[in-house]
Amino acid sequence: MRLAFTNAIPLRLGRANRVEIPWARLVRTTALSMLGIVAFLFLWAAAARNIDTSLGQFPGPAEVSAQAANLFQEHVAERERERAFYQRVEEFNARRLAEDPNYQPKPRQYTGKPTFLDQIGTSLVTVAAGFVLATLLAVPIGIVIGLSQTLYAAINPLIQIFKPVSPLAWLPLVTMVVSAVYVSDNPAFSKSFINSMLTVMLCCLWPTVINTAVGVANVSKDLVNVSRVLRLPWLTHVRRVVLPGAIPMIFTGLRLSLGIAWMVLIAAEMLAQNPGLGKFVWDEFQNGSSSSLGRIMVAVLAIGLIGFLLDRGMLLLQRALSWDKSAILR
């Protein structure tokens, strides 16, 4: 309660200052980051010229941007082929119906190759699914062990042991278990999706669990005491006192988890041949054509950029949900 007041006051007082945008600082940081990027491009171009691989010269910025354009064009062309495919499917269905009135046409997926943009979409969906699943597990676990010293002592060793396990170690186990357990004639999700999702989940669970537990354990004693005086029921206590107090730490955990999830996903896709950006990289590596390295570089940059955007998204969410608006979040 006290905390909320002290925070509300500076915000209200600060209204007069808020319209002033720190132009000078903004220009300076923008200029500096541009400078950094330009310097990197030059260094990259210079280094690329001096690296000869058996697939030809290492791709520089020009080659990579050309490949990026190529990948986009391939995407457009593939969509065109997709339209033609659906046309043929319609014709086929009509023909089959004419032969056999009982024939029931099935909705049909396009059979052509997934393009680079499709692979990005697949990766984003998979990482989101794994991350949401991990969050749904990790936050409750974190709250429960954060509230109880006894449980924390019991579960902590397990967390410490499982936390450093690499996705590469989980993957074979996950694959075998999924193919044994997930048996269905008409599965809603493909096995490869489930494999990637579970691997991502297992790897990105831990930072959220730990940070939630720490956040919960460190909720101000005053607030806990207030809750105790008011004799709040357990659930209300968690909802009204613990959760709001632990939100900043929970989000610190979630951001770490999402970062790990994204990294793990690429590795899992590469290793298990699950559709997505990781598979794109692996396939191009296997192709070993003269444009392969350039295309892989496009994927590397895309992976970095998406990882960055995911992190910024979490940061915005954290700012929106956090009560402590004065805390510096970066």
Added chain:
Amino acid sequence: MVVRKSRFARLASVLALAGTLTTAAAAEVGPAEKEDLKFGFIKLTDMAPLAVAYEKQFFEDEGLFVTLEAQANWKVLLDRVIDGQLDGAHMLAGQPLAATIGFGTQAHVITAFSMDLNGNGVTVSNAVWEAMKPHVPMADGKPAHPIKADALKPVVQKFKADGKPFSMGMVFPVSTHNYELRYWLAAGGLHPGYYAPHKGDSSGQIQADVLLSVTPPPQMPATLEAGTINGYCVGEPWNQAAVFKGIGVPVITDYEIWKNNPEKVFGVTQAWADKYPNTHIRVVKALIRAAHWLDANDNGNRAEAVKILARPNYVGADPQVIAASMTGTFEYEKGDKRAVPDFNVFFRHHATYPYYSDAIWYLTQMRRWGQIPEHKPDSWYMETAKKVYRPDIYAKAAQALIAEGKLKASDFPDFASETGFKPPQSEFIDGVVYDGRKPNEYLGKFKIGLKGQDKI
């Protein structure tokens, strides 16, 4: 519900056929039970029939909507066929046989379509080639082909004397490449090593002069370049890739080790084939048409095939690398280009027909190198071949194509008299004659290798 309907539909079509009793009607295949299929392949030029059947819409002509998906390696591919993630796949000829007899993963896998003949080569690193060259007989200033492993023997002995292992890569323990490389080495007096699965030894390096190990095909050049292996046996385009990248020299093609040897097959599980018999026949029909297209007009369509294969979702290597072998030439040492018109055969010489004698040859090699650890009677070889190789399904597909006028009867073996055994073949690098009806007698002819009651 769906099952009942399709059964009803099949019944209806059978009744309709009974009305018009012509040979064409007898050959007609009912509609596919499963229309959406996913097939796996490994990035090698001999996956071409699958790519062509897709791109030329032969699959769609059969009412099949097929997705083709590249797989990481042969083990992943086989496992995914067995657990049903893939409906079928481009497989090594030895894979369905080994799976069925339980060497490696156990599962009843069958094949009704042989995908191609030949198409592999043995490549050694530049350093090994330099050391080999003085021992290679020359003709007209060029190395005389075929180069025998006799020329490699002194190099391996030098490695041994220096206490260094001589390692070569092949793509899978039951791959054609493994058996071809072993055949070539053993014909030159080099022991490629035994397997002893009954003792839990699946390294295949017992008593070996040359240590063979598994490397996935697309990684062969990189592994050679890294120096982990001194040479390898692999399919195209990965031998020509070594020449283009200047990291190795192909010394022999498998065409010279065993002329017109069977290479890849299209494999499905027995359970899948039982569940979807019409689908299976229709898949084979589409593949036969694709193979025919690949060899039509004296390889006239090969340039177009190269363009298809060079796409990143198929083989993805540079077109000139794929073209090197697909269009009937093969470059050995840089600049030493020779015509090998039959380097890749997809349809000629009845390449697509699943011969029992081909299956038995692979079984003999499994026995020769200990993958089959004990003696088996000739009848066992015969039974196993019949369990895995299914010319009956092939014949149904071919007859349907003949009835539809898409192919001619002369394109195929005479199904009425074909026994599934090729006449005894002698075109091996060591001249040993192979008769598929007498596997144990054949094994007895080799100096190196298990035979009779031998056991490791």
